[in-house]
Amino acid sequence: MQNNHYPPGKPGYGTSHRGGVPPNTIKPNIESLKKILLENNLEEMNRYASELGEIFHKDLDKKNSALSTSQIRTILDELQRMDNDQIQNLNLLRPKLAYAAGRHEGRVKELQQVMEQAIKIVLQGNKSEYMIRFKYFFEAIVAYHRYFGGE
DSSP, rough: OOOOOOTTTTTOOOOOOTBOTTOBBBBBOOOHHHHHHTTTTTTHHHHHHHHHHHHSOOOOOSSSSOHHHHHHHHHHHHTTTTTTTOOGGGHHHHHHHHHHHHHHHHHHHHHHHHHHHHHHHHHOOOOOOHHHHHHHHHHHHHHHHHHHTTT
């Protein structure tokens, strides 16, 4: 069953129910996350954040609604309060993201999966500049989400 909203085979999108991934779902793009967080590739950050922001503002299906601005801002506010030198504090975000994903599912769960992978990359590198890049990336997702009509 081909995905009617996105080009077939586009990286990051599910294309059939048979593989266990519903159509139009976001899966974390590890290569993009590494380029953004480890290599400070700002062009990739803008491209991927724009892609995520655009997709997160759309309903997944009738049961799973789009990501709301309040859902994403809560996490952003928590992240902005963290000191850049205390990378291990990202572990405090993980249960909050998991709670939100369990409560709301749909796009919130997809955001949680992307952020979980990003947090793992930052924690493995354990450098304050990775934490700063993580914050910029998350801010960019929020900005693009709003730009594309997120409420």
